[in-house]
Amino acid sequence: MLKLKKLSYSVTDTNANNETFRRNIISNFNFNFDGGRFYAITGPNGSGKTTLAKLIMGINPVTTGSIIFQDKEITSLSITERAKAGIAYSFQHPARFKGITFRELLSIAANTEDETKLLALIRRVGICSLSFLDKPVDSKLSGGEIKKIELATTIALNPKLAIYDEPDTGIDLWTIGPMVRLLKKEQKQHETTTLVISHNRAFLEAADIILLMNKGKLIYTGNLTGALPLLTDLSMCNYKECGEENVRCFR
């Protein structure tokens, strides 16, 4: 349902001698995502996961290559057009507003102001407290709260393709299990093609297919067992004890 063909993204950068050069952030990325499946994208910090998601959503412009969504070329479509086509992105660092409440964001996403529908929605995403609905989405929210709101607005859009960028950051440990189950349930009930960017083992285990990125390239696709040795090689702290002998983990 989503085909990435020879996708590259580069930016103009300057080196120590103040000379400009093109830096590749995503290089020649090829992959076909099948409809209704659950994908986990992982890889070290700075490997280009967020950049890839923003290329799909249209937030970053593609340098070369193309993006095909449901057999249509969307490479040059705007963010709004891609959203209307059914792509949704849950930001790693969600925007904070002044004067916009969770209720309003949810109403935009769900395209309704109907109280009963909004209440049904927040129940669907597992937010129990009704008072949460009238919280301003501003700088006073905690990191975990804003991530829950971000996830809820994405689900409320009923997207065909949902991309969640590190949905578990800032979320307390005992909420991660329910969050994984929620995204799996959405995937099953609504046949949502789901891409979760995460380092969390719970998401990697829940995924049908794992994509491992390093330095802007796709270096592995397959199941978790096959990914584990590579993940260890990339010094992913999540997967081994950090002893004193392994200082690389602290980068």
Add this chain to the structure above:
Amino acid sequence: MLDALDRELLKAVAGLEDIPKGAYNIRKNGKLLVRETSANINIETNAEATGIIVTIKPATRNESVHIPVILSQAGLYDVVQNTFIIGEDADITIIAGCGIHCGTSRSEGHAGIHEFRVGKKARVKYVEKHFATGPGKGKRALNPTTKIFLDEGAQAEMELTQIGGIDKATRLNEAKLDARSLLLITERVLTDGNQSAVSKNLITLSGTDSRADMISRSVIKGNSKQNFYATIEALAKCFGHIECDAIIMDNGTNETVPSLKAKHPDAELTHEASIGKIASDQLIKLMSMGLTYDEAVNRIIQGFLMK
């Protein structure tokens, strides 16, 4: 008694569809149009006949007063001096506002000088909206002055809004707070075209444990200009905060100067100020939910100014 234009202006500035219930005083083109008092609320013309004195009896609860001003007479500059005396322990809402309809090339304007004397432990919510409309090329000017005196334990919440169409505005807000009193001022100003607005604020925290919070939200469109000056002066153990945000669109300009003066060692004063374009992450978030660029801008500005 109200014509269609009066109704339009009243709706914009006071949310009124018709003559309100309870106490009110409607002033049209520099003259009293209608007035109604209630058992607890008296309204009378002052001795100099330059405005009104609104007196709220002590312990009056859940009542409101509407005092809108509407202008649609070419060339008129209406100056009014109003005093509000709010009795101890009262809890009251006052809705003021000025609507200008300018149909000719002659200028029209209004200067409302409002003084509030809020008694011990009384609470007042004051809502003031300014709005101008009409096809005329005449300049629409507004120069509101608000002076607030809070007795011990009194609370005042002031919402001052200028929603558009005003060519030139100079606002002046002054407040003096006694012990344990609380003041919250929220000022929202939208300018466009070649309009200009200046807001000057001076809050004096003179009583122990007094608190003041001044919030300013400005949206500056077109070639318009807005300047904001706010000073909190602390003379006692107290708490004061200024928060001013300006969003610049197009070629607008802004000068924001918050100033804090502590003249007591236990004063706690803070400020936050920002000037900038609409944050791109906010725009992108709304567009990623299917809004167009323009729709996203409108939602952000609406939220920023209306709440």
